[in-house]
Amino acid sequence: MANKDVIICRCEDITREMILECIEQGYQTIDDIKRVTRAGMGPCQGRTCRLLIAGELSRAFGVPMEEVLMPTFRPPTKPISMGALADAYEESKKGGGAE
Amino acid sequence: MIRDVEVLVIGGGPAGLCAAKAAADSGAHVLLLERDDTPGGQLVKQTHKFFGSERQFAGTRGFQIGEMLVDEINAHENIELMTDATVLGMYEDGIVTVLKDEKHLKLRPVKTIIATGAAEKFLTFPNNDLPGIYGAGAVQTLMNVGGVKPADKVVMVGAGNIGLIVSYQMLQAGVEVECVVEALPNIGGFLVHASKLRRAGVPILTRWTVKEAYGNGKLEGVILCQLDDKWQQIPGTEKDVPCDTLCLAVGLTPLAELAWQAGARCEYIRELSGHVPICDENLMTTVEGLYCAGDVSGIEEASSAMVEGRLAGYAVAVALGYDVENAQKEVDAAKAELVELRSGPMGGKIRAGIAKVEQKRGEA
Numbered sequence: 001m002a003n004k005d006v007i008i009c010r011c012e013d014i015t016r017e018m019i020l021e022c023i024e025q026g027y028q029t030i031d032d033i034k035r036v037t038r039a040g041m042g043p044c045q046g047r048t049c050r051l052l053i054a055g056e057l058s059r060a061f062g063v064p065m066e067e068v069l070m071p072t073f074r075p076p077t078k079p080i081s082m083g084a085l086a087d088a089y090e091e092s093k094k095g096g097g098a099e
Numbered sequence: 100m101i102r103d104v105e106v107l108v109i110g111g112g113p114a115g116l117c118a119a120k121a122a123a124d125s126g127a128h129v130l131l132l133e134r135d136d137t138p139g140g141q142l143v144k145q146t147h148k149f150f151g152s153e154r155q156f157a158g159t160r161g162f163q164i165g166e167m168l169v170d171e172i173n174a175h176e177n178i179e180l181m182t183d184a185t186v187l188g189m190y191e192d193g194i195v196t197v198l199k200d201e202k203h204l205k206l207r208p209v210k211t212i213i214a215t216g217a218a219e220k221f222l223t224f225p226n227n228d229l230p231g232i233y234g235a236g237a238v239q240t241l242m243n244v245g246g247v248k249p250a251d252k253v254v255m256v257g258a259g260n261i262g263l264i265v266s267y268q269m270l271q272a273g274v275e276v277e278c279v280v281e282a283l284p285n286i287g288g289f290l291v292h293a294s295k296l297r298r299a300g301v302p303i304l305t306r307w308t309v310k311e312a313y314g315n316g317k318l319e320g321v322i323l324c325q326l327d328d329k330w331q332q333i334p335g336t337e338k339d340v341p342c343d344t345l346c347l348a349v350g351l352t353p354l355a356e357l358a359w360q361a362g363a364r365c366e367y368i369r370e371l372s373g374h375v376p377i378c379d380e381n382l383m384t385t386v387e388g389l390y391c392a393g394d395v396s397g398i399e400e401a402s403s404a405m406v407e408g409r410l411a412g413y414a415v416a417v418a419l420g421y422d423v424e425n426a427q428k429e430v431d432a433a434k435a436e437l438v439e440l441r442s443g444p445m446g447g448k449i450r451a452g453i454a455k456v457e458q459k460r461g462e463a
Binding site for chain 1: 100187196201203204205218220221226228359365366368369373
């Protein structure tokens with residue numbers, strides 16, 4: 001199959017070929033693959049590709065999906081402008097709270 | 100500035116609306132957050148009639164159920180509805196951050212019910228990013244919310260309820276539905292939906308899949324092929340189907356990332372279609388005071404999502420000491436309704452999934 005034409009991560013345009021290359025090079029987790037390819041770092045934050053990459057890892061290493069290590073989930077769930085964060089900070093200073 | 104909230108409900112779909120109402124009816128004060136500009140979730144685009152019992156609005160169309168629930172929420176003095184509000188993060192100290200109209204808000208809820216629903220799964224095949232390839236949910240939104248005819252000629256992938264229902268609605272909108280392709284050996288959705296399609300002359304091909312899509316800059320057709328018993332493509336069975344749209348209805352997966360962020364234990368459970376928070380019988384996660392309701396804790400029908408919402412809402416009321424006797428009665432009633440909804444042959448998968456959740460809970 002033409003793996004270079006199969007898109008796994010739509011946000012960052014990462015193909016199955018690139019994922020399989022990573023696995024061949026010795027990368028073993030979704031986090032590893034994320035760090036070298038940016039798969040899962042786009043606007044949808046891996047909501048589409050996370051399970052697809054887990055499936056590739058499951059097949060490549062012969063482990064069930066249940067045992068594929070998930071990445072750490074961190075805020076924010078969607079992009080937020082620096083302006084909105086800065087406004088919130090200014091606001092909290094005005095209110096006198098350290099929060 | 101941190102705002103104190105008594106009950107925070109995240110998600111204004113069927114589960115969230117019912118959870119908010121149940122908690123508020125008991126006397127609690129609820130803040131209901133909806134990411135979209137209108138509440139209702141998937142109900143807003145469901146033009147078909149629901150099954151189930153009277154309590155689950157059987158015989159009423161999905162969008163009308165949504166309107167009824169939203170009217171009740173809007174009229175309720177104990178509920179504040181905030182639209183265009185997305186939860187950005189849940190922290191282990193209990194603080195929840197929200198983006199609302201480009202403003203970053205901080206909340207400190209006493210109890211939280213996550214009702215974020217699910218996301219559509221995607222399929223891998225060559226040229227799977229050509230314009231013209233959609234999730235079924237997107238097509239349904241274009242048609243039933245936007246009033247846009249989404250295609251002239253479509254191939255649907257997936258013969259579960261979503262694939263069957265959206266195919267029929269496309270026929271109603273004047274779209275030519277070439278065929279429905281299903282990798283499984285049998286049709287997953289209700290027979291009544293499949294029969295409507297077959298009567299309209301739409302073939303449902305089981306044990307078939309998409310081998311590849313093709314087109315110059317946009318979708319012009321797909322190559323389908325048959326699958327053997329081991330899910331391998333059978334060479335020589337390829338069939339070229341020209342079409343301008345390919346619609347994927349290959350399942351949903353729970354959107355559990357907020358539970359994960361909050362530190363709740365989540366596990367992959369195949370029967371529930373992905374990673375789900377491990378909840379107790381009152382739908383509380385492993386984090387005290389954090390509940391889940393609807394598709395986020397396992398993919399099911401909207402009917403069960405509404406009952407789960409009610410269950411979580413009343414369970415929160417009991418935990419907070421509101422109208423305890425009646426709320427406890429409602430909790431028990433909702434549990435019985437769920438058993439009933441999941442009792443048929445269609446409920447086998449979800450029953451197996453829930454059994455696994457209970458087993459995981461026992462292992463702790």
